[in-house]
Amino acid sequence: MSQKLNRAWLGIFAMGMALSVSFQETWAQESPADFATHVPLSVSGEGPWYRVELPLAVQLSARQTDLSDVRVFNAAGEPQAYALSRANAQADDNPTLTDVKWFPLYDSADATGHAPSVRVQASANGTLVQVQPSTELEVGEEALRGWLLDASAIKAPLQQLILDWTSERDGFQRFSIEASDDLQHWQSWGEGQLARLTFADERVEQHEVSLPGQSARYLRLLWDSPQSAPILTSAQLQSVRSLPLPLTWSHALDGNSVKAGEYTWQLPRGLNVERVQVELSQPNSLAPVILSGRRDSSLPWQPLSSGLLYRLTQNGEDVVQNELQLPGQAIQQLKLTVDERGGGLGAQAPTVKFAVRATQLVFLARGSEPYTLVLGNATVKAANLPLSTLIPDYSPAKLATLGQASVDGGVVTTPAVSTLPAAVGTDWKKFGLWAVLLLGVLFLAAMAFSLLRKPPANP
Incomplete structure (x- = not known):
């Protein structure tokens, strides 16, 4: 009898395990139809790994804030192995701030159409020793057009420029930024804008200028005509060995005017916002502001940033500072x-744009194209792998060489019939599987119970 009882309980256990495995396998087989949003992908470059930067509009289609419901399928509807990266793999590098040498760039006062011509003396390792005008300038004819910065000692991408200057030149400072490795060929890095203003007995200063995150041995700063450059008192460059992913910006968001001088905006969902850009529609706007935020209306407002926003006309051009970090x-x-x-921003709330750090998805292409990115399922579990698992010999350098995928024409489609396993309606398949499992267990338990009650056979 003991052997029969043991066999009965083993049968109960085996049947339970079989039905449990069957249940898990059934629900592990996800299909594109289980997701609300479908985004066609186009791939280029060498595979089998491809990386795609997810636009903010695509991310907002997710039903889970951590993007646990993102998947990639091939043409046959088979899921692809993938990893998510919200920052570079070695983003634990702290920014390094380096004091650099600066050298004045002089030219004649009327020579504003070209960069000053200079003679340069450098050491064997490229460090600048002396910078002089290529031609002698008479006293009273020379003008300080800009500054040459020596960044040859920095072996990492340059992220930010920080300058200070003498107090004789208050107001706005605008200049072009160029980069070079040989002092002969120069590449434009855009423009910089500094400010030192006094407003309502308060001093507002802007010393930082963002750089494109590239390496360069030298930087040339040329002030816009007809102004001459200020006298610098310090120059620093911030560098990082591993740059974070770029920011991705939202569309303009309408707000509400709560009362005079107070405006609010509702974001699509909770987001890790790093920058906000406020629309300044009227010229000659000047607004000292405090920006606050919160997760929902039940929580108190928390100050996040403050600063001076302005759109001022100077020398026939608009000088604009409309971003807060x-x-x-x-x-x-x-x-x-x-x-x-400062005059305020008007009775109607200005529109704002917000920026979050980009999210990059890397997937291992298996099967045939086209590939489709899908999102929009509130119940599925995360299925992403670590990058080091997805790419066995992973390194940041290798990541940059992977093939690229992109949202095909920015198209985001929603299936006409959605079969989301959301908490709406009754999930009959799930209930059916559990019913079969329970009935099987009860049947085998009844068999075991009957064996226990049966009297032992007479010898």
Whole structure:
């Protein structure tokens, strides 16, 4: 009898395990139809790994804030192995701030159509020793056009330029930025803008200028005509060995005017916002502001950033500072408080754009094209792998050489019939599987019970 009983309980265990495995396998077989949003992908370059930067509009289609519901399928509807990267793999590098040498660039006062011609003396390792005008300038004819910065000692991408200058030149400073490795060939790195203003007994200063995150041995700063450059008192360059992914910006977001000088905006969901850009529609706008945020209306407002926003006309051109930098914490509501002594921003709330750090997806292409990115399922579990698992010999350098995938024409489609396993309606397949499992267990338990009650056979 003991052997029969043991066999009965083993049967119960085996049947339970079989039905449990069958249940898990059934629900592990996801298909594109289980997701609300489909995004066609186009691939280029050498595979089998491809990386794609997810636009913010695509990310907002997810039903889970950590993008656990993102998947990639091939033409046959088979899931692809993938990894998510919200920052470069070695983003634990702290920025390094380096003091650099600066050399004046002089030219004649009327020579504003070209860069100053200079004679340069450098050491064997490229460090600048002396920079002089190529021709002698008479006293009173020379003008300080800009500065040459020596970044030859920095062996990492340059992320930010920080300058200070003498107090004789308050107001705005605008200049072009060029980079070179040989002092002969120069590449434009855009423009820089500095400011030192006094407003309502407060001093507002802007010393930092963003750089494109590339390496260069030398930087040339040329001030816009007809102004001459200020006298620098310090020059620093911030560098990082591993750059974070770029920011991705939202579309313009309408807001509400709560009261005079106070505006609010509702974000699509909780997001780690790093920058906010405020529309300044009227010329000659000047607004000291405080930007606050919170996760939802039940929580108190927390100050996130403050600064001076302006759009001023100078020398026939608009000088604009309309961005605020945030700490990157998760928020869903924004509030801007304006000091109206500067004239305010009007009765209607300005539109804003917000920026979050880009998210990159890397997938291992298996099967035939086309590949489709899908999102929009509130119940599925995360299926992404670590990058080091997806790519066995992974390194940041290898990541940059992978093939590229892109959202095909920015198209985002939603299937006409969605079969999302969301918490809407009754999930009959799931209930059926559990019913079969329970009935089987009860049947075998009844058999075991009957064996226990049966009297032992007479010898």
